[in-house]
Amino acid sequence: MKQLLNKFADFYRKITTSIKNFFIKLGIWILSGLQWALFGISWFFYRVKVKNEKNYVITFGFIPVRLEHWNAFWTFFVEIKHTKGGTDQLVIFKFMKFKLTNRRREAIIGYLFIGVWIIGFLWLTLVPLITSLQYSFFKITFSGDQGIQLNFVGFDNYVEIFNQLTYFQALQDFVYRTVLYLPLILILAMILAILLNQKIKLRGFFRSVFFLPVIVASGPIMTTLLGTTGDGGLLAITSNDTLTAALANTLPPFLAEFVGSMFTHLISILWFSGVQIILFLAGLQKVNREVYEAASIDGASPWETFWKITLPSLKSIILVAAIYTIVMLATFPTNLVLIRINEARRSDYGYASALSWVYFLIIGVILGIVAFLLTYEKKTIVKKQLMEVKR
């Protein structure tokens, strides 16, 4: 065991020290050179009259520079001129002048905060997105000397998708599964959240149990449980037959088999609903108790209370939970579509890119439909009522 630790420590140490040394050396060289060059430029363009006191500033490369020179140097690029009784002025490169209003100041600082994300988005998400779209119109092959050859084939990749049965089936399977699982997950999560919201003793324990799958479920573990096609795996081996046999005593055989095979689906649904349960629970606890009391005083039954009070107040959370569920179902590693895309990736980048874009579009459509269904508000009825009140 000590050998393993030593090996790991050596490996780690080697890498980090070599990277560190390289970057330190490089950094010092660049910064010093830059500072001398820019200092020379500013000195050339902007001569500063030096008075008696000499204040020095230690800057990059451990070179002391006079404070006035240092400030003068920076005013060559950016300077904020304070005016008495008016708005400040931002001067860039000594000729671009902007009025520095509060709103502009806020905008600049806001963009400075966001800037990191913007750079990351443009570089690591937008560019790959567009490149991937480009790839999908090409057939990409690797020539012998590790070059990448791109042959433009237009929409051929897309047409081939619909001709090849495996991928199309996987897409169909995904759509069916999502349409089936989404409402079941949401309903089940809501029921469980309502159950957990009651005053019972072991509430914390049950909450922990229901949330456990979120922590534990990862790609390989779910593959073990559910098998690569989503219907096999450990659960199918152990429970389907026994459950079917147990139910065969009470139910007709075909129904028993149906319910037995549904067991794996049930486990999937339950295990995927952990986060949603907590979301709904949080939402339920935010509803004012007094509203419930007022309703019960007015004689509303629990059923009515649920439909008229609880459900509308949970509407925004249902949307959040729905979006989370769809994205999770779409990106979970046991998803068949992803496996197909992975296989395609090994052979042809262009085809795999086309596959992923089709998948993306389908997910987008599903999300759009769900978002539309859940955010539709009947505005016309309110208008009518208002007009009647006016009369």
Add this chain to the structure above:
Amino acid sequence: MNKNHFKASINKVKRFLFGMKFTDGFILKFLIYFLLVVVGFVFIYPLLIMASYSLMSLEDLLNPMVFQVPSAIYFENYETAWRALDYLSVFFMSLLITLLPAIIQTVIASFIGYGFARFEFPLKKMWLGLVLLTYLIPPQVTLIPKYVMFNDMGILNNPLAILLPTTFGQGLNSAIFILIFYQFYRMIPKALDEAAQIDGANRLYIYFKIAVPLSIPSFITSLLFSFVWQFNETYQTLIFLGDGMTLQTRLAAFVSAIQGNTGSGLIERATNESQMMAGNILIMIPLIIFYLILQRHFIEGIDKSGLTGE
């Protein structure tokens, strides 16, 4: 008299069963407990099955009479799995690949969430929408060009492949954390910021000294979720980091023999299902311990972080 007694006791029983309103009575409580226990059992059932399988020896597996309860406790599966997964050194590597991105992701998400929450700048809604879009895009769409890009940069098979996107806010599910912090910082009254500004603090100082200490619950929540998701992430780690670096990828290779997929061949394969289960359980144990210690923060974190809005 007897009749009255009888009526009184019937009323008592009624009151016990049904309560003042329907929700207080015993029947409903029993029903709720019953449902919860049944559902809870269905939740835990797969874990129990895995545990019992992992303790079975080969004879037990092949024996059709033995069903789900091993006849003798057999620990050799765990030894095989431990060896194949190369547990200890890979565990530390996994931890490094998980902990560092989790911390960076949380810090960056908080920074960006604060920027979105506190400042008004042109095109803000568009950028916010793009943040949401980042979450909705399946990773496969950007995967191939990223792979090519990282290959050219030479950082494949290197933790930097995960750290680089994370540092720029494009990490795993980063958008969720950005939105969590965005919601949270919107709930802090602006008067605090303005009071500090009157006293002469600049915005960065306000961020570090006022906003961050107030949002520690969100930090903890984001850190925990980021850690768990990153630890369990197999797909992107397999592609960017190769086959043997994290526990999960090794588990995927270990398990793949039973599933019939091909793997890299560098990692020993499980030969029967009990070993597969033992491997799974070994992976789950650190997570479960982690969860049991910190579960309060996980669950209450979703409340406090304000994802559900006020």
